[in-house]
Amino acid sequence: MRSEKLFKKAIKIFPGGVNSPVRFYQPYPRFIKYGKGQRIWDVDGNAYTDYVLAYGPLILGHGNKTIAKAIAKRSEEGTMFGAPTEEELKLGEIIARNANLDMLRFVNSGGEATYHALRLSRFVTKRKKILKVKGGYHGTHDFNYPGEFVKEIDFNDSQALKDELSSREYAAFIIEPIMGNVGVILPEQGYLQDVREYTEKFGTLYISDEVITGFRTKFGIYSDKYEPDLVTLGKIIGGGAPLAAYGGREEFMKNVRPAGEFRQAGTYAGNPLSVSAGLAAMKILQKKDYGKLNYLSNVAAGILEKSGVTVNMATGMLSMHFSDDKIRNYSQIDTRLYNDIWAKLFPYSLSSGIFIAPSPEETMFISFSHTLKDITRDMELISRRVEEIWKK
Numbered sequence: 045m046r047s048e049k050l051f052k053k054a055i056k057i058f059p060g061g062v063n064s065p066v067r068f069y070q071p072y073p074r075f076i077k078y079g080k081g082q083r084i085w086d087v088d089g090n091a092y093t094d095y096v097l098a099y100g101p102l103i104l105g106h107g108n109k110t111i112a113k114a115i116a117k118r119s120e121e122g123t124m125f126g127a128p129t130e131e132e133l134k135l136g137e138i139i140a141r142n143a144n145l146d147m148l149r150f151v152n153s154g155g156e157a158t159y160h161a162l163r164l165s166r167f168v169t170k171r172k173k174i175l176k177v178k179g180g181y182h183g184t185h186d187f188n189y190p191g192e193f194v195k196e197i198d199f200n201d202s203q204a205l206k207d208e209l210s211s212r213e214y215a216a217f218i219i220e221p222i223m224g225n226v227g228v229i230l231p232e233q234g235y236l237q238d239v240r241e242y243t244e245k246f247g248t249l250y251i252s253d254e255v256i257t258g259f260r261t262k263f264g265i266y267s268d269k270y271e272p273d274l275v276t277l278g279k280i281i282g283g284g285a286p287l288a289a290y291g292g293r294e295e296f297m298k299n300v301r302p303a304g305e306f307r308q309a310g311t312y313a314g315n316p317l318s319v320s321a322g323l324a325a326m327k328i329l330q331k332k333d334y335g336k337l338n339y340l341s342n343v344a345a346g347i348l349e350k351s352g353v354t355v356n357m358a359t360g361m362l363s364m365h366f367s368d369d370k371i372r373n374y375s376q377i378d379t380r381l382y383n384d385i386w387a388k389l390f391p392y393s394l395s396s397g398i399f400i401a402p403s404p405e406e407t408m409f410i411s412f413s414h415t416l417k418d419i420t421r422d423m424e425l426i427s428r429r430v431e432e433i434w435k436k
Contacts, residue, residue: 052072074087093399095398095409096408097411100260101280102284102409103329103412104411104412105412108324110327115317131319131323149290150313152315154182154255154276155183157290158255158276158290161218161290162216164299164308174214175197176196176217177197177198179226182253199229202238217250218251221254225407227356228407250274251276252276261334285315285322332412337360337411341357344408348427351364353365354371356371361409363404364404377405389430390402393429
């Protein structure tokens with residue numbers, strides 16, 4: 045197996061043999077050679093239907109010709125300049141208009157976007173503490189983990205939110221409107237309205253982390269009607285290239301240098317290659333029927349539910365929760381049980397030509413490239429295997 049040989053070399057160079065821990069699984073990860081549409085092929089020639097989609101960015105599937113041409117054209121004309129380009133302005137206008145942002149700043153990753161949004165919230169409020177949701181993931185920086193300045197509460201718990209914010213010591217409450225890094229967990233009716241009401245009442249900035257949900261459930265952001273103060277975006281807006289953004293109300297964004305005194309800069313911010321890919325992707329997505337994506341997601345969820353487990357879904361994303369009960373927050377998740385089941389399901393899926401994330405806490409993604417035939421075949425196989433495991 046060539047993947048095995050490559051991994052033996054990689055483990056001597058990279059910690060654990062990979063450059064992100066989510067890519068590792070026993071006995072070794074498959075090294076991917078190329079992808080097209082909804083499928084990927086590893087270096088040993090094995091094909092898989094891909095439901096990881098690079099952990100979310102590839103809503104149009106692999107190897108989109110329009111995006112590839114845009115990147116190639118830009119690479120021939122210059123890959124970066126340390127100066128503005130017309131393409132970044134065009135992309136910024138599309139994102140701002142459809143995400144209801146007064147202003148935005150491009151950065152390189154979702155983690156970078158959330159980090160600077162949280163820093164900005166502390167700058168404008170003169171408060172130090174951050175409130176977040178248990179299981180919410182906002183990048184590998186200190187603001188993502190509970191500590192001296194960071195506290196966590198349960199998702200969908202309006203009373204806990206109100207109690208914490210009433211102290212008036214939090215600069216921001218950051219939340220994924222749909223949780224996606226502990227499996228999909230949806231907001232209950234009225235919860236996001238409460239988030240808007242309580243953050244405004246107690247002078248805390250409401251940051252909607254839409255790195256996963258932005259331009260996935262519709263051409264825009266999930267939380268637009270709740271009018272968050274700041275929004276973070278990533279994944280889809282780069283068209284498969286590294287690009288992210290944070291933005292929101294002008295009264296806050298005008299503090300960012302050089303307009304104001306909030307320090308934030310980046311050599312690769314608004315990189316022409318990424319911007320060109322993102323602009324091409326946005327132009328395609330503007331014309332896409334998200335109803336089709338929602339239909340495929342509903343079909344997938346319906347098949348998986350036949351296994352007897354709880355399935356949560358939104359347009360383009362879904363996950364199984366190994367419980368008889370509705371899952372409304374991370375505290376209800378039995379991580380040991382989930383991992384035990386996944387240890388049996390993941391190798392089976394891989395051997396069946398179905399590429400899902402190695403961890404049960406990651407979301408399964410569906411792209412516009414997936415077909416009803418793909419969904420039906422793959423979800424039936426997964427559902428039957430889960431039913432066998434779950435009954436035991």
